[in-house]
Amino acid sequence: MQNRSEKYKVISELDQTDHVFILNGYIPEEDEKKLEEICTRAVPDCVLEFEDAGEDAPVKLRNNAFAQPAESIVTMYSPPSHKDVDPTPIMAFFFYFFFGMMFSDAGYGVLMILATTIALKVFKPDRKMRNNLKLFQYCGVSTVIWGLIFGSIFGDAPAVVYKLFTGSEITMQQLLPWPILDTQKDALTIMILSIGLGLIHVLVGMGCKFYVCIKEKDYAAAFFDTGLWMTMLVGFAILAAGIAAGQTLIYIGAGIAIASAAGLILTQGRGKKNIFARLIGGVASLYDITSYISDLLSYSRLLALGLTTGVMAQVFNMLSTLMGTNVFGIIFMIVIFIVGHAITIGLNALGSYVHTMRLQYVEMFSKFYDGGGKAFEPFSLNSKNFKIKNSNDD
Secondary structure, three states: OHHHHHHHHHHHOOEEOOOOEEOOOOOOHHHHHHHHHHHHHHOOOOOOOOOOOOOOOOEOOOOOOOOHHHHHHHHHHOOOOOOOOOOHHHHHHHHHHHHHHHHOOHHHHHHHHHHHHHHHHHHOOOHHHHHHHHHHHHHHHHHHHHHHHHOOEOOEHHHHHHHHHHOOOOOHHHHOOOOOOOOOOOHHHHHHHHHHHHHHHHHHHHHHHHHHHHHOOOHHHHHHHHHHHHHHHHHHHHHHHHHHHOHHHHHHHHHHHHHHHHHHHHHOOOOOOOHHHHHHHHHHHHHHHHHHHHHHHHHHHHHHHHHHHHHHHHHHHHHHOOOOOOHHHHHHHHHHHHHHHHHHHHHHHHHHHHHHHHHHHHHHHHHHOOOOOOEOOOOOOOOOOOOOOOOOOO
16 A cells, blocks of 8 residues: 555656656666666657756765665765765764774674674665664674774673682783773873874865865865865874974974965965955964864764773673672672673763764764755665554554
């Protein structure tokens, strides 16, 4: 009944008489031949005309298996317009990367991989749900990697269990055969790493804007409005590195930043006729540096969420050992371990998901992405699942 309803809705929109109908619509270019073969086989004397879809046409995203699961994140924000570049491939990498850094526990990552793999194999979901599961599967892989970097496997569970049954103190660093970054002891190092990754993320977004401007042949906007800000941020990064590495980098970074600032002062007011108004507009444009600093500081959430995950896990590990190693203590430990880590997974997975999206939408997309497109939704037979709603339901 649902399919019949949709069919008659489409039929009602056709221009038709008793013997003729005219169908207008959109179809991907690669499907032209297939449509032509079907139509001529069904109605040998039908007439088909193909023309450019125009700027009002809907958008169909096309990505590889790695990026395709992240298409839902893009369309949740807004499908790209014809002037945009598809941000999915770049965003997919950073989404998996940042989610793993925030969730940052190898044990939780393994559970995510197992749960999504089982769901994909057993339930055989439709394309949309399959992509959602693949999204979290890739996030799980990233979480395992970052968990091993931070030395977190269900928090410090291996070290806690070792101490409980042997009485000897041991750290995760001693248990693992590779150097780790402890989110508590190495917080400053991870903060610097987070800001550095944020700078790369922002520069990639600005690079996309540079590409869009070049594509539209707006060379002034590409080099003056985007390029100079990119070089200024790079200059500040080199200057910051020079504080730790030596005077040479300080001079290089300061030189690049000053030259970029001078370029912005001379070019940002170029739309005004009066030379003084141009200079004032150029000087005023330097105030935007506060916006970029704010954007970079937003990446401190990479440390904050990673620290939260680790600390919550460690707290529940500590609570689980309070009753000792007797039978009741073991049962208590298992219950607290399962319940505690379930709470940690639920809260921090949600937090990592939301804050990772925020970094994409606010920090990256704001640099180049307008959106406003309409997703291509072809008329087709949907026969797998339907949601039945009672007419009395709210």
